[in-house]
């Protein structure tokens with residue numbers, strides 16, 4: 504199979520992605536994170552803007568890759584469809600807990616009644632913390648502190664308590680100015696493995712692009728399979744990724760270029 508060349512500079516990811524996806528589109532499967540990767544980080548989850556034309560650009564690239572392109576995110580699959588439709592991409596949501604196969608079949612996360620009471624309690628507490636935002640993800644819950652960074656210790660402590668209440672089968676997922684409580688049943692790495700066992704992903708080598716700690720599970724799987732792992736970061740950050748890209752805009756430009 505075609506082996507992309509890697510160079511040890513910050514934008515080596517662009518050359519490597521071109522080398523793989525433009526030169527050998529039948530050999531590779533592409534997995535893309537959303538927040539901080541395809542879309543720029545915003546102050547609040549509902550402030551993000553999907554760039555005009557991006558869903559169509561992604562659909563064109565997916566076609567070049569024989570459909571082997573999936574979105575892998577901490578958001579819900581419903582959110583992906585509302586923001587990246589009308590094309591329904593294969594997708595993993597809630598960090599892999601829910602997953603829509605290329606066939607369209609969707610595995611949703613089971614609802615936990617005990618999460619409802621906990622969500623209400625967290626809602627009451629965060630109402631007294633200006634700048635701390637509760638994001639209800641139905642089968643999971645996130646507390647954001649981007650607008651009140653000094654609240655990070657309080658948020659972490661509250662979520663540690665919440666994890667104790669939920670017990671086995673739940674984990675805390677740390678991210679960019681956010682702590683999430685979600686089912687432990689899957690992660691982004693297991694979601695990749697599941698896609699790679701099915702058409703049209705099976706038999707291809709994985710490429711994953713992400714920007715956050717939750718994406719490191721994807722990078723672990725990708726590296727083990729001799730694929731290409733790319734982390735978007737403006738500065739050096741510890742990562743398993745073997746290549747880097749400077750920004751979401753650099754990735755969006757590549758999506759246009761490689762889909763043309």
Ligand SMILES: O=P(O)(O)OC[C@H]1O[C@H](O[C@H]2O[C@H](CO)[C@@H](O)[C@H](O)[C@H]2O)[C@H](O)[C@@H](O)[C@@H]1O
Pocket residue numbers: 536537538539540543544545546547548549551575576577578638640645647649678679680681683715717
């Ligand atoms: O896996 P991802 O696609 O990277 O999603 C991870 C989380 O992204 C969102 O939160 C992050 O982006 C927000 C908007 O830019 C930002 O305000 C926040 O500080 C970030 O943590 C999203 O709200 C979460 O549900 C996702 O799990």
